[in-house]
Amino acid sequence: MNTFDFLLKKRQSKPRISGLTMVLDKGLGIKTAEDLVDISGSYIDLMKFGWGTIILHDKEIIKNKIAMYNSFNITAYPGGTLFEIAYRENKIPQYFEEVKDLGFKAIEISDGSTTISNEEKLKYIKEAKNKDLYVLSEVGKKNPNEDLDINIKSRVKSINEEIKAGSDIVIVEAREGGKNIGIYDANGVAKEDEVDYILKNVTEPDKILWEAPNKDQQIFFILKFGRDVNLGNISTNDVTSLETLRCGLRGDTLGKI
Amino acid sequence: MNTFDFLLKKRQSKPRISGLTMVLDKGLGIKTAEDLVDISGSYIDLMKFGWGTIILHDKEIIKNKIAMYNSFNITAYPGGTLFEIAYRENKIPQYFEEVKDLGFKAIEISDGSTTISNEEKLKYIKEAKNKDLYVLSEVGKKNPNEDLDINIKSRVKSINEEIKAGSDIVIVEAREGGKNIGIYDANGVAKEDEVDYILKNVTEPDKILWEAPNKDQQIFFILKFGRDVNLGNISTNDVTSLETLRCGLRGDTLGKI
């Protein structure tokens, strides 16, 4: 039982189908990670091992971290950059094999740092689904100049194609920093007209997850779409803070949810 | 015994009546928290469980955290926003009861996100004192526009009334960010004339605690008022750093204290 439960308007508990929180693990030690989820694991749906970080870590430690996250009903998955590295090295079959072998139940398919044709990307999404993996795909380029070149229509087209190909979640890229990328301007402020356009034109809006690493971005989406919006790239330090924003337990959203 | 004790000009040890450091716990796991206070607990006087965070946490974990902090002579208390949520829900009696039941020995009475009349706020301060609680009250609004509307005279008047009603400490609001709020401008720089005015016109200046989350703000207050100024909203990562600033052990204050 929680403290002050007479004050809490509970959200649906896990497994949730909306209001997902995706957290960014940049290389936490396993005890630190366990201590975090022990207190606030109920508020983490997805845990991304950021970009290529886990290549640098011992296989036993990573297996234990994945198993530990799974035991808290947190879906762990390797960052899309790792998939792209395997693609560049022509080692996608080995990549899929090791993903399964490590105990991952989810995968991210992206092309943020690599040129992959639409057809190929959709093929890999389907392949991952066939391997019984939960699939997150990501739309956007990590290089701000390249990202700007993707116009909003083509962004929506990609999202819809990827959903159709089987993506369980499509992520709108914002990186760890959240500035000058995707739907955010150089100050990290969301471009509301682009957000509206995307939501209006995608076939399954509930499958969109917005990367929103900064507090003001989280507030923007929660006030705009309600507490059950899907948000990602949340810092491990901000897990509880984000949930208080969702539930109207912090000044910024208190009385507005 | 400390390392290099022949170099240290010790501050008074706990329990202190001035030079208080109030730290912001945004949801640390209990082992992480214990590891922190094990090395630097001597420099933490007050630990605030930020805003409504603990509503989201398991009652047993929070009881254990409070007891653990108490065992290090750190006064833990729930953020004022939690009091305000109880106020809005007409559940102040249950709130006081659970505060005591969890083992808290202190409480914060604030109106940063809620309209509460002066009379009522003072009444709650007195009620908390009657329940043998250490009382922190906070002056300021969390919304920057509302906060700007509080002129400096009325700010001082509130501080004096709250001290008279029994507040042990009156906090000058700056939030977690410390910008465009209270005594700070949009860049987080302290408005020195306002600080001077407050200090000159309050009846018991030692009961003022300045929220100063950023390093430059901490340096400003330490160089202005000396190492035994009361400071708050310190990040858990900066506990040791702040104490080095107080003691002239970092370049910014070395030779100036």
Added chain:
Amino acid sequence: MNTFDFLLKKRQSKPRISGLTMVLDKGLGIKTAEDLVDISGSYIDLMKFGWGTIILHDKEIIKNKIAMYNSFNITAYPGGTLFEIAYRENKIPQYFEEVKDLGFKAIEISDGSTTISNEEKLKYIKEAKNKDLYVLSEVGKKNPNEDLDINIKSRVKSINEEIKAGSDIVIVEAREGGKNIGIYDANGVAKEDEVDYILKNVTEPDKILWEAPNKDQQIFFILKFGRDVNLGNISTNDVTSLETLRCGLRGDTLGKI
């Protein structure tokens, strides 16, 4: 064995003579520190206990931290400010004694916050070498105005003299913040012409270690000098991230190393 080892282009392992990573410990608890190095200790060559932080900590805890870091082949050393405090207090002999007694195998000699003549600084570097300590010396002033007064020629002259006197590593100062200091402008952007000038005119470029606390600074140096550049003042949160940048495992350097 690491995960996805078929994708990793390994760097040389420790002890390394180039590509050193120096990390800043601002007062981590010992279990938190151990958990960090347990997962990513292979990527930490040097661990600096920042400025005067350890004066504030219990001698047994610090002895245990040093021994723990040593057991992971991480060279721990006290920040240069601590040396300067001892210098100001005329207690250098006791300082050297306690450094050895605590188990440190390295020391930093700096004059960032204190006026020490060139001759004296070189004398202390030699004295530390005679005591079988690994010596890091630092060039630069912590006060931005004083630091600006050091022109680039005199900076290079100091570096060369300190190398000649025995410094194993000469650190180019950037503090924890990395802005408006040394080779960085007010926005933290490296002044490339100054960096070039230094590299071109020092006798042993491999002994230079650049403080680069921010991600963009790390990327700048890695893209300019390759993955085996020496970098320092890395946050404990960014250890794995920096190594992914070095190895081309993050979007910013992927395919460019």
